[in-house]
Amino acid sequence: MTETRVESADEQRAVELGSLEAEMTRLGAEGAMEILCRSLSGVVGLAPFPPARASARFGCASIEVEWASPEPVPAAPAAVAAAAAVEEPEAEERHEVRAPLVGTFYRAQEPGAKPFVEVGDAVVAGQQVGIVEAMKLMNPVVAEVSGWVTDVVAGDGERVEFGQPLVFLRPGGQE
């Protein structure tokens, strides 16, 4: 997460804790807690399946997340300052919801209605995120995984091809 190059893990930890204490004092309890929770959700979102356990401590400001299987993501104590800004997920972390068939993409159930999803929304697997109309039939587009909407790349009313990316999700565990 951090860009600082240090010789050993212990030294790095010292650097992080030092800066962390200074940072906490500056933020105050409420602010620190808010950032901590936001960081936690970011860490949870790293894996495409829900964690078995997650905790955010305030005392020495650490975040712990445990995944049961199959690939535990190391949950190192994160520097709050570094985690405060949610980074743009890398390509392999992005899930693309693609057009199931050729047709016209719509973001809402009908013109003027509220879109199914907006950027930042949390969605669960199976939730509808749009419509592709083909041959006068409305075909629901659903998210195959749970996560957060990071982008809606197809325009409302745009003609889309089979397999064309419509919505980007950052996968993350939600029941």
Next chain:
Amino acid sequence: MTQAGGAGPPFETVLVANRGEIALRVVRTCREMGIRTVVVHSTADRDSAAVRLADEAVQIGPPAPRQSYLYPPAIIEAAVSTGAQAVHPGYGFLSENPDFAEICARNGLTFIGPPPEVMARLGDKALARRLMADAGLPVLPGTRDPVSTVAELVPAARRIGLPLIVKASAGGGGRGMAVVRTWEELVPVFRAMRATARSVFGDPGVYLERFWERAKHVEVQVLADEHGAVLHLGERDCSVQRRHQKLVEETPAPRLAEGMARRLAEYAVAGAKSVGYTGAGTFEFLVDGEEAAFIEVNSRLQVEHPVTEMVTGIDLVREQIRVAAGLPLPVGQEEVRPRGVALECRVNAEDPERRFAPCPGELTEFVPPGGPFVRVDTHGYPGWRISPDYDSLLAKVVVWAPEREQALARMERALAEFRIRGEGVRTTRDLLRGVMGHPVFRAGTHTTSLLDGTDEPDGDTAPAG
């Protein structure tokens, strides 16, 4: 062959509902006619030559044909949304599907082919035989109606005699037929064919026909407009076959009996008129000496159409499009004057050493032949990945010469020039060279049994005709 009064193209935009070499073939003619093209494609064909050359391309589904090239809703949606007025189905896939033609019409699209009801009647092979017999064409001894029980089968087979062929009414493209040579085989083959017909074609109907062991397969190209004009563009000999799949085609047919070519042409024109045929179509016959018998009609463009184009100078795709737009044929029968000899060899990505198993793989080297009077219709190029999902046809090498001997030499030269390499890619090129040098083929006396030595039982190959 000029358009009347300098009018614009017959359609502004044509959608090509096919792939491979034929999609490219249609796009090329559209280009020449000033027609915008939309090519639909599966994910496997994203980088195809047709996609690259078309004005617009729409990805309609995954590689499996049932979800892409055989899936009407996706094709129609693509056509409507891109503003196409007409759909060219090529050959295979939906080209002879009357339901698809009707769906096109219902969505305001012109299907480039005969009327759906004509296609439906000719698509039922048993009915087509009956219709043509009524129109005065000779047919093989056989059953007038489909046979559905063993009780009907045995007396019918006794009447026809052996060897006979059991054919699926809804079959085609060399699939859905089996030869019966002994009485013991009759019932098992009949039952197996009914099961195959039900599962593959969705219609268990089968009929029986006398099997002519040593006959030539000769077909006649017809072209008809919506104003009652019906032309024939001569015949093609397609006797060189393996597992009922054509390998080599030529026009004119060599060594036909005196007057036979003219008789076949007259049969085809009479047959086309009798059912109200429009567009390009092919009437297939078996010919044995002085005898001929109608087999079936293919109500679409055929793989081997280039040989007819080479000797007549008529672009069949162009005429298909013009006829579909309601325009009259530009020439009369007396103006169709075939000249010289044309041959076509189908180079398939198949391994002759391994029972002609298809050879998918990426082409690393691909240099088609050139030179005088050589035409190569292919979608191949270096880097093109031959997909296991489709027919193995890779290229059609077509040559023209004033007479047959020169055409054979030219074909041999062209095949030898053709360089095709790729990881795991094998082709039928050398087999075709062998045919060119085969004394019986060179003499022109060959029949459909020429390649019996390489025959395998009916496999599941995609239709091509």
